[in-house]
Amino acid sequence: MPSYQAPLRDMRFVMDEMFDYPAHYAALPNGEDASPDVVSAILEEGARFARDVLLPLNQSGDEEGCLLEGGEVKAPKGFKEAYQQYVEGGWPSLAADPEQGGQGLPPSLAMMLSEMICATNLAWGMYPGLSHGAADALRHHGTDEQKAAYLTKLVEGVWTGTMCLTEPHCGTDLGLIKTRAVPADGDAYAITGTKIFISAGDHNLAENIVHLALAKLPDAPEGSKGISLFVVPKFLPNAEGNPGERNGVTCGSLEHKMGIHGNATCVMNFDDAIGYLVGAPNKGLACMFTMMNAARLGVGIQGLGLIEASFQNSLSYARDRLQMRGLSGKQAPEKPADPIIVHPDVRRMLLTQKAFAEGGRMLVLYTAQMLDLVEHGQPGEERDRAETLLGLLTPIVKAFLTEVGFESTNEGVQIYGGHGFIKEWGMEQLVRDARITRLYEGTTGIQALDLLGRKVLMSQGESLQVFTKEIHKFCKAEADNPALKEFIEPLAKLNTEWGELTMGVGMKAMQDREEVGAASVDYLMYAGYVTLAYLFARAAKQASxxxxxxxxxxxxxxxxxxxxxxQRLLPRTKAHAQMIQSGASSLMAISSEDFGLGFEI
Amino acid sequence: MPSYQAPLRDMRFVMDEMFDYPAHYAALPNGEDASPDVVSAILEEGARFARDVLLPLNQSGDEEGCLLEGGEVKAPKGFKEAYQQYVEGGWPSLAADPEQGGQGLPPSLAMMLSEMICATNLAWGMYPGLSHGAADALRHHGTDEQKAAYLTKLVEGVWTGTMCLTEPHCGTDLGLIKTRAVPADGDAYAITGTKIFISAGDHNLAENIVHLALAKLPDAPEGSKGISLFVVPKFLPNAEGNPGERNGVTCGSLEHKMGIHGNATCVMNFDDAIGYLVGAPNKGLACMFTMMNAARLGVGIQGLGLIEASFQNSLSYARDRLQMRGLSGKQAPEKPADPIIVHPDVRRMLLTQKAFAEGGRMLVLYTAQMLDLVEHGQPGEERDRAETLLGLLTPIVKAFLTEVGFESTNEGVQIYGGHGFIKEWGMEQLVRDARITRLYEGTTGIQALDLLGRKVLMSQGESLQVFTKEIHKFCKAEADNPALKEFIEPLAKLNTEWGELTMGVGMKAMQDREEVGAASVDYLMYAGYVTLAYLFARAAKQASxxxxxxxxxxxxxxxxxxxxxxQRLLPRTKAHAQMIQSGASSLMAISSEDFGLGFEI
Structure with missing residues (x-):
């Protein structure tokens, strides 16, 4: 079975030494509770929970999968008990508002716990994980009544939440949804339609499930301007606020998937289900983005957790597995062969995992400070700046960390050689689980359009400049530091190039909007590599x-x-830069029909 | 269910228009049978067999897997019947020597059939696929008696073959094997040991299985100089040459794997199994490479087949799936949304698949001509040159096509969005099946060492020059062709750079052997991209x-x-070139212990 130790030393390096989290927490209005001792205790306790409770259920959950029986979904053995421990430990309420029974700790702290959960049992982690988005939507857009009815239960964790967006014919393009909401008694609506790919859509971990579902009102405008958000509980709360009558929302079937077998991916049938409008009519898209942004950061952290899990086990295998002698001579002459960690190419793969784990952790904790400020900071310039950076970095966290997460878990399989392909070792599960992260909550392509189109170009490059100016300032301050020369010189060049590339795409896009889509994914990957370069330069400064x-x-x-x-990862920017500049023409030239001329008769 | 049409038009373009296969076949001593009509008929018939017989069994085989019952392995439903049809159709003997009952057609033709088989059912294709290596080993190194006993049956296909190399503690480093061969009656040996990861190690498709197994003689020298090759049949042939007494080689268990579920990956227990020495004592490694080289080309073709399969289905999905409007306006105003093929990033993914499929096919058919000449050409300069090129290109075919095969099948999943993760659509199976191709028959890392260390540097760069001179000649001849300027200029530069990079690594390697391993995988990928660039330039010449x-x-x-x-794939050489030059130091600096300081306490 794979092993796991939470990377507490590395977390503390990033939190305490690089980003001065103690001071950051102390400055937050609700930060006094997050004293260094409390933070330590929480991280250590979380590490134990992940290692001792969740990890042992990861492979068995994958093998067993979920079961739909008599209309009810059963999660794999042990999942329910682990969830009870999680609730009893008070974990769900860690970063929630004290008004709703939360502990009011900063969200950044919950994100480090999330890394541990994702590293040890991604499928399990999605049951409580989806609750955050549902709670966020209700907290920001729900009525007081809705908050009272649902939010406390979600915060406590006795109920869980879902996001019901996708339908068979639409995922990205939610303007096309067909689910209908018809006014019923009082402020209730009758919701009818089919939702698919609903993670944790039904299960036996909690006593009730709170669905946040998109649907169209009878008079709704066409497209995405006509969708509304509804809260639709599995059981309608009774007068005491406990689960009462069964609502008309049921799991029609479970999807058979490549990975995350332990999580129930449900087809949810809404059949005159009673729901209540959340936020204004036809303004569901904005509410949805509240859920979605939290979820996107969460998925980026899934990528990070999987990288760390794969790295730790690959390292242990590379130290143990004896195969061939080092190219420059025997390294372990007393053994029949050298451990494969002596081979430079195995080290290249291990270091790729290590760099993406540590770089990803810096990126998450850098972004998490922005989230703390946005959620809890005082209104003003600092919070506005944090909001801009959070918006800019969210698609990078989501897409970049899941892309390199997939690469890194695959390096794990590669380090294990043929054994990596065998289920028993657990490395291939990490790949299969990682595969979904590039897809859900908006594919990499969608994140890339969000970054380049919405965040960068729509602000005329201003949001990017907030970030590149910070990098520029850092480079200037360290320009004469001989210990950092190898980092600062290339970083400063890339930072300038980033601006130039952005300008270049922006100019072309004024002539042809397709240029944005043509450049977007390479642009996002480029942005991710430069962002990590900045963070590694800061880490190098601290370490040196x-x-x-x-x-x-x-x-x-x-x-x-x-x-x-x-030396070994950042050069990829060279390829991405050239591809960004290559333009849309080679993509758009072939007609849909002519694509198939090599095989269609 | 996924669909498939063999890319006959594209095959004919490469064979007839680019590489003049009709003339190539006509010049082979055995080539008269491979007339254009015969070639057409074979390809068309093979296309039908793959589409109508193999494809319908691909998803069911994945779902069902293999079964070990009472010591015997059963392949999934329908596999046995499909194999019978394959044998009755005379497919196994297509490229085999007429002396052993073969049809004597050029191996290149069998390789195009192999592409179709791999595209439609990789797991099934491995049952007959492993026989080729076993047959090659016997043909080159077996005694006349062994040929008579086993080869004709393998050629006919009524028996299949395996390669029994790997053991639990060693795969790459076969010098460490523990399986022992002790002299027994007459020329027989008693073989005892455990082999793992034996593809098609046991099954119910054929009446007998011929294992080619590595073992050590009692007085064998240490390491790889002390391994010998043995032929060990499942059933010992009786006086009539039919399966007689059951031999002491049995399947101990089946591996549970990420993919290729339809193929039985066996732990094979040899328990005083009777075997016969193939080739000279202690010279098993050389015999093994005979099998291995054929198998490596075969695995590269698996990569190619999977790319084509993923491309065809992705294309069909991208034409059908309606989602969002084109960035520059509605493309299908009569529909509720545009088909996703209008989006530049979807096109980027489709074109990546298309380019790797067509580029991979050119690479395979270019290499296949070399194989034809090596197998059937007259001794002399042309054949020597073909042998050099075949040696140089084999690791590129194997590793490059499987690396980009994994990427391309993943693009398939990405194009399908969330549906790509769902088993029903078949796209995720292609990814899981593709994952093994980067591992077996030598990982990408091993291929890279073979290319850079053995093939290029050990020949002082001479083998590479045979190829780069050909590219240089082509560039020179087309230098003034304005239609090709956009290809020839970058190609000529890359060709020069390839030589310089090689020289650079070679110089460094004289000081430090680790430099070879540090550069090797980037070098292989670089080589693959430049090779495909050469072939695409030739394709462009033909097309223009x-x-x-x-x-x-x-x-x-x-x-x-x-x-x-x-424009969009070749720029990756920039990153690889820089990484090749970055040297070994950043890989070798951290000690094995210090790798884990972020999480180990």
Missing amino acids: GSLEGDDKAFYAAKLNTARFYY | GSLEGDDKAFYAAKLNTARFYY
Whole structure:
């Protein structure tokens, strides 16, 4: 069975040493509770929960899958009990509003727990994970009555939530949904339609499920301007607020999927189900984005967790597996062969995982500070800036970390060789589980359009400049630091190039909108690599100042990882830059029919 | 269910128009039988067999898997019947020596059939696929008696073959094997040991199975110089040459794997099994490479087949699925949304698949001509040259086509969006099946060492020069062709750079052998991209001369695909070139212990 230790030392490096989280928390209005001791205790306790409770259920959950029986879904063995422990431990309410019974801790802290959960059992983590988005939607857009009815239960974790958006004929293009909401008694609506790909849509972990569903009102305008959001509980709350009458929303079937077998991906049938409007009529899309942004960060963290899980096990295998001698001579002459960690190409793969895990963690914790400020900071310039950066970085966190997450979990399989393909070792499960992260909550292509189209170009590049100016300032401040020369020089060049590439696409896009779509995914990947380069340069700065202290091996390894990142991963920007500049013409030239001339008769 | 049409038009373009296969076949001593009519008939019949017989069994085989019952393995439903049809159709003997009952057609033709088989049912294709390697080993190294006993049956297909190399503790490093061969009666040996990952190790498709197994003689030297090859039949042939007594080689268990579920991956227990030495004692490694080289080309073709399968279905989905409007306006105003093929990023993914399918096919058919000459050509300069090129290109075919095969099948999933993750659509199976191709018959890392270390550097770059000179000649000849300027200029530069990069690594490797391993995988990928660039330039030359004819849409699409390849895939060489040059130091600096300092306490 794969093993896992939460990377607490690395988390503390990023939180305490790089980003001064103690001061950051202290400055938040609700930050006094997040004292260093509390943070430590929570991370350590979370690490134990993930390792001791969730990890042992990961492979069995994958093998067993979910079961639909008599209209009710059963999660794999042990999932329910683990969830009870999770609720009893008070984990669901960690970062929730004290008004709704939450502990009011900063969301960044919950994100580090989320990394541990995703690293040990992604399928399980999606049961509580979806609740956050539902709670966010209700907190921001729900009436006081709705909050009272649903929010406390979601925060406590005794009920879970879902996001019911996708239908058989539409996922990305939600303007096409066919689910209908017809006014019924009082403020209720009768909701009818079919939703698919509903994660945690039905299960036996919690006593009730709160569906947040998109539907169209009878007089709704066409397209995405005519969709509304409804709260549709599995059981209607009775007078005491407990689950009462069964509502007309049921799981029609479970999808058979490549991975995340332990999570129930449901077809949900709404059959005159009673629902209540959340937010204004026809303004469901904005409410949905409230859920979606939280979910997108969450999916990026899934990518991060899977990278760490794959890295840790690959490292352990690479140290144990004896195969061939080192190219420059025997490294372990007392053994029949050398451990494969001596081979440079195995090290290249391990370091790729390590760099993406550590770089991804920096990216998540950098972004998490922005989220803390947006959620809890005082209105003003700092919070506005945080909001801009959060908007800019969310699609990068989501898409970049899931793309490199898929790559890194595949390196894990590759390091194990043929054994990586065998289920028993657990490495191929990480790949299968990682595969969905590039798809759900908006594919990489959708994130890329959000980044380049919505965030960067629609703000005339202003949102990007908030970030590139910060990088520029850092480069300037460190320009004369000889220890950082190998990082600052290429970073400064890339930072300038990023602006130029953006300008170039923007100019072309004024002539032809297709240029945005043509450049978008390469642009997002480019942005991800440069962002991590900035963060690794900051890590290198921090580490290079501690090379003589007690923990010098840690800092030396950190510096080496930064060096590896600059030498062996960052060059990918060269390819992406050229592809961004290559334009749309080679993509748009062939007609739909002519695509198939090699095989169609 | 996924659909499939063999890409006959594209095959004919590459064979007839680009590489003049009719003349090539006519010049082979055994080529007269491979007349254009015969070739057409075989390809068309093979296309039907793949589409009508194999494709319908692909998803059911994946779902059902293999069964070990009472010591015997059963392949999924329908596999046995399909195999009978295959044998009755005379397919196994197509390219085999007439002396052993073969039809003596050139191996290149069998390779195009192989593409179709791999595209429609990879797991099934591995049952007959492994026989080729076993037959090759016996043909080259077996005694006349062994040939008489086993080869004719393998050629006919009534028996199948395996390669029993890997053991639990060693795959790459076969010098470590523990299986022992002790002299027994007459020329027999008693073989004892455990082999794992034996594809098609046991099954019910054929009446007997011929294992080619590596083992050590009692007095064998240590390491890879002490391994010998043995033929070990499941049933010992009786006096009539039919399956007689059951031999002591049995399937101990079946592996549970990520993909290729329809193929039995067996743990094979040899328990005093009777075997006969093939080739000289302790010279098993050389015999093994005979099997291995055939198998490596075969695995590259698996990559190609999977790309084509994924491309065809992605194209059909992208034409049908309606989602969002084109960025520059409605493309199908009569429909509720535009088909996703209008979106530039979807086109980028489709064209990536298309370019790798067509580029991969050119690479395979270019290499296949070399194989034809090596197998059947007259001794002399041309055959020597073909042998050099075959050696150089084999690791590229194997590793490059499986790496881009994995990427391309993943693009298939991505084009399908969330549906790509659902088993029903068949796209995720292609990914799971493709995943093994990067591992077996030598991982990408091993292929890369073979290319850079063994083939290029050990020949002092001479083998590479045979190829780069050909590219240089082509560039020179077309230097003044304005229609090809966009291809020839970058190609000529890359060709020069390839030589320089090789020289650079070679120089560094003289100081430090680790430099070879550090550069190897990037070097292989670089080599693959430049090789495909050469082939696409030749395709563009061919196509640009036919833009006014009957089939002009085909040629225009071909030219556009070449252009896409140069603009959107070839820039990856920039990243690889820089990574090749970055050297070994950033890989070797961290000690094995210090790798884990972020999480180990």
